[in-house]
Amino acid sequence: MLLTPHLLVGAACGIVSRNPLIAFSAGFASHIILDLLPHCDQDHLCYKKQFGIIKLISVIDFLLGIALLCILLRGRSLYTLQLAFFGACGGFSMDFVDNFIGKFLWPDFRKTKIGRWIHAFHEYFHTHTPPRKWILGIATQVASSFGSIVAFYYL
Ligand SMILES: [Zn+2]
DSSP states (O other), X not given: OOHHHHHHHHHHHXXXXXXXXXXXXXXXXXXXXHHHSOOOOGGGGSSSOOHHHHHHHHHHHHHHHHHHHHXXXXXXXXXXXXXXXXXHHHHHHHHIIIXXXXXXXXXXXXXXXHXXXXXXXXXXXXXXXXXXXXXXXXXXXXXXXXXXXXXHHHO
């Protein structure tokens, strides 16, 4: 799933948790649940595996998620922002380690024992939606992001 829904849902779970450690854990759990839903990843948005474009989409996606969090949580208490931060970090951590470090920063990471294990764990919970079902793949991400935005309003 794209990073924006992971950041938004993770932050919402973090705020609900009322505890930084549980916030991170809840954000991490939300990552697994979101990855189980049918969705399109950056790879689906490119015809061939063009890593330059995939990197660019990932950076824009990450910045969009952070910008939305800043806008949506503006004026909240420091405690709420901390919970949102830990939740968002939990929601983002799996993609950070497996994709950012494993694909871009340290390409041999997945060849290490821990890197292989993390990638296998990540893939185990990952639904691979065929590109022809891209509407469903986008709809799940829009719905989860929108749900988080509504939740921020009530939290
Ligand atoms: Zn993931």
